[in-house]
Amino acid sequence: MTGSDRPRLGVFKFASCDGCQLTLLDCEEELLPLAAELEVAHFAEASSDIRPGPYQLALVEGSVSTPEHLERIRRIRAESRHLVTIGACATAGGIQALRNSADGDAFRATVYAEPEYIESLATSTPVSAHVPVDFELRGCPIDRGQLLEVITSFLAGRRPDIPDHSVCFACKRRGTTCLPVARGIPCLGPVTHAGCGALCPAYGRGCYGCFGPSASTNMPAMIPLLRSDGMSDGDIVRFLHTYNVEDFAALEPPGALEED
Structure with missing residues (x-):
């Protein structure tokens, strides 16, 4: 495919540890064939070459935990034809959702010297709580093979074949x-x-x-x-x-x- 013909990929981070994005980088030798099929337009973890949307496929890591997150996930959703959440933070709120049943103000006061400067939502929630999600890829971190299956299935125009058994x-x-x-x-x-x-x-x-x-x-x-x-x-x-x-x-x- 020529550069203008390739579907555009965006990879985005919210409240998370970056582990699921690193799983994509860990694909190593599989990345070159994928790069020939996709234009990586936005992937701050891998490159400072950031290009605006629209994106045919958006991979989103991390939970929605701040007012800025809420605004940004809505913008990404509007710019993306397909949105896939990757990892426990994006699909379930992640470990930071432990604060949902506790006193968030007390946590901030414990962690930060000047908590009044920290803006956060009352809860840490999955992306699907705020915008429609086309597919959820679970794990902490996600599995490398499953991630490749999600991306290649998108290129093939079919539903990802991810097992749902235990x-x-x-x-x-x-x-x-x-x-x-x-x-x-x-x-x-x-x-x-x-x-x-x-x-x-x-x-x-x-x-x-x-x-x-x-x-x-x-x-x-x-x-x-x-x-x-x-x-x-x-x-x-x-x-x-x-x-x-x-x-x-x-x-x-x-x-x-x-x-x-």
Whole structure:
């Protein structure tokens, strides 16, 4: 394709750690073929050559946490034909959403010497809470292979083929022994979206839900299983309240858990 014929890609950051953008850079040898098919018009993490929209594809990392974020995500949405959110911050509010159920003013006063100069919204929310999103790619960080699938599917004009089953399927595929059954290790694999390749269970560590809830999450069954593995209600609350706190909290049965 000539430069003028190539679809234009924009990669944008909001409240986040940059890890999901770095996943795109980590694609390394796959980037050259992609660059031949896409015009990378906006990717501040990779280049200072920033070009304005419109964009045929926008990849957005990070949660909406400030008034400036709110204004900017609406502008990006207006300039983008397809908008894909990448990572737990953009799809679920991220770890910064832990402040949603706490006193934001107290947090600011603890962290900043002059909190009166810090502008923030009352909550940290996913992009989809404010603008329409065409596809959500989960993970903290996202999976390199899944990101390439999203981009190539866009170029091919089809829906991304991303699995929606749980991490347990990935454990079976790689022959990993079930940690809760065999060793009594608490694991969120049964309720977590696949995508990591069951990396943590393969090394003897229970899944901690970095890809968010799977499509068939059964939290009322999961909580008794965690209790049987020796976790108190307070432990379970902390186990669930990490990268995808808003998504997992929404699935907790009312009154099922009490913090210590």
